[in-house]
Amino acid sequence: MPEDPHSLVASYALDALDEREEKEFEQHLALCERCREELAGLREAAAALAVGAPPAKPTLELRQRILDQARSERQNVVPLRRPRRWTPVLAATTAIAAAAAIVLGIWATSLDNSNDPLESVLSKPGSKLVSMGHYGGVAVGPDGQAVLALAVPPAPASKTYEAWVIRAGKATPAGLFSGRPGTSIVKVSKPVGAGSVVAVTVEPSGGSPQPTSKPFVLSGAVS
Amino acid sequence: MDRDLAHLTDEAVLSLVAESDDEALAELYDRFGGVAYGLALRILRDESLAQDAVQEAFLAVWRTADRFLAERARASTWILTLVHRRSVDLVRRQEQRRGEPLESAPEPVASEQVEEQAAIRFQRQVVQEALRQLPPDQREALELGYYAGLTQSELAERLGQPLGTIKSRMFTGLTRLRDLLAQAGLEESLR
Structure with missing residues (x-):
C-alpha cells in the first residue's frame, strides 16, 4: 500500500519504525528537505521525553569503563587527523559515508545497521584498528570479527590475494580477494583473537592451504 | 591538568x-x-x-x-x-520481554537519590507537565512507543487499533508536545 512517507516522521523520531519502514523512510529523508526540518524539531521533543524518564544513578564503574575504553581507542586507533598514508582510505570508505548520513538526518542507525562491514566492526565497543603499514589496516571487533581495509592494486592475472590469521606460528586461510583500484574492504573469514597477526599473500588463483610466499602485508599483533 | x-x-x-x-x-x-x-x-x-x-x-x-x-x-x-x-x-x-504486558514498567530509583543539575530537574518537571496536557490516547502512544521500544505496528496490534490511528496519534502527540515545550520556554532554560 503506497502511503505518504511524510507521515512517518514522528514515528521515526520516536524510533518506532521496524527495520524495513526505517530504511524506506531514510531513503525518503535523503530527498525531502521538509522532513529533515520537521525531524529536527521532533527530535528535540523526543529527547525531552528522554529527560522525562525517571532518572537513575549509574555506577561509578560505568563512568570509568567508558573513559577507559575511550582512552584506549585513542591510543590504539590510528587517529584520523594524523596524516598517515591510509587516512584517505578510511576517510573515503567510512567517514564520508557516515558524515553524509548524519547530515541527511540519519544519526544513530548509520553506525549500527550499516551495510559497510568496516563501519559495523568499528562501531562496536572495544573494537580496534590495527595498522598494516602503508597499505591500510585491519579493524578487529571485541568478538574477533575483523575487516581489512587495504589499498592494493588488482591482483595480477591468475593470481589472488589471500588473507591469513596467524597465531603461534600457524597460518589459517581467512579468505580470498582480487583487489581493485581504490580500497578493498574485505571481511576476514576467521576470527582474529588476541595475540594473532593478520597477513596477506599473493597466491595462485583459487588460493593455497598454506602461504606459498612471504606476506607483503602484515599487521601488528592484535592486543 | x-x-x-x-x-x-x-x-x-x-x-x-x-x-x-x-x-x-x-x-x-x-x-x-x-x-x-x-x-x-x-x-x-x-x-x-x-x-x-x-x-x-x-x-x-x-x-x-x-x-x-x-x-x-x-x-x-x-x-x-x-x-x-x-x-x-x-x-x-x-x-521474551516483548511479550510482557505493557503495564509492567517499574519506576526506577526515586529522583531525589540522584544528583543532577537543577536545569535537568526543572526540564523534567516541564516535560511531565506537558505530557499531562496531552489527550490520553496521544500520551499513551508516545509513552508506549518511546519508553517500551514498541514499533508502531506492534503498538497497533497491542492496542487493537488500526496502524493509521497509531501513526497519527504519534504524529499529533509529538508535534503538540514540541509546541507545548516551546511555549513553556524550555529552549531558553537549557542554555
Whole structure:
C-alpha cells in the first residue's frame, strides 16, 4: 500500500519504525528537505521525553569503563587527523559515508545497521584498528570479527590475494580477494583473537592451504 | 591538568570531544549520564543491559563527535537520540520481554537519590507537565512507543487499533508536545 512517507516522521523520531519502514523512510529523508526540518524539531521533543524518564544513578564503574575504553581507542586507533598514508582510505570508505548520513538526518542507525562491514566492526565497543603499514589496516571487533581495509592494486592475472590469521606460528586461510583500484574492504573469514597477526599473500588463483610466499602485508599483533 | 569545563556549553564541550579530549567526554557524561541511564533503564529494565546501552552510546559520541559538529543541532538531543536508539536495539533483541504486558514498567530509583543539575530537574518537571496536557490516547502512544521500544505496528496490534490511528496519534502527540515545550520556554532554560 503506497502511503505518504511524510507521515512517518514522528514515528521515526520516536524510533518506532521496524527495520524495513526505517530504511524506506531514510531513503525518503535523503530527498525531502521538509522532513529533515520537521525531524529536527521532533527530535528535540523526543529527547525531552528522554529527560522525562525517571532518572537513575549509574555506577561509578560505568563512568570509568567508558573513559577507559575511550582512552584506549585513542591510543590504539590510528587517529584520523594524523596524516598517515591510509587516512584517505578510511576517510573515503567510512567517514564520508557516515558524515553524509548524519547530515541527511540519519544519526544513530548509520553506525549500527550499516551495510559497510568496516563501519559495523568499528562501531562496536572495544573494537580496534590495527595498522598494516602503508597499505591500510585491519579493524578487529571485541568478538574477533575483523575487516581489512587495504589499498592494493588488482591482483595480477591468475593470481589472488589471500588473507591469513596467524597465531603461534600457524597460518589459517581467512579468505580470498582480487583487489581493485581504490580500497578493498574485505571481511576476514576467521576470527582474529588476541595475540594473532593478520597477513596477506599473493597466491595462485583459487588460493593455497598454506602461504606459498612471504606476506607483503602484515599487521601488528592484535592486543 | 586542572581545567574547569563547567562554564562551557554542551556544544563547546562536544567540540573538545571531537578533538579526542577525554576530560571533555567525562564532562558530557557527568552532565547527561544520569538522564541517559534513567532512559536506558526505563526501556530495558535491566541494569546490565542499560549500562551496555549507555556505554555504546557514549562511545559512539566519542567516535563520531567530529562528524556531528557540522549538524549545528543540540548536543544533548544527539546524545539522547543515540542512547534511545541503542536501548531500543537491545530491547528488541530480548524476545521474551516483548511479550510482557505493557503495564509492567517499574519506576526506577526515586529522583531525589540522584544528583543532577537543577536545569535537568526543572526540564523534567516541564516535560511531565506537558505530557499531562496531552489527550490520553496521544500520551499513551508516545509513552508506549518511546519508553517500551514498541514499533508502531506492534503498538497497533497491542492496542487493537488500526496502524493509521497509531501513526497519527504519534504524529499529533509529538508535534503538540514540541509546541507545548516551546511555549513553556524550555529552549531558553537549557542554555
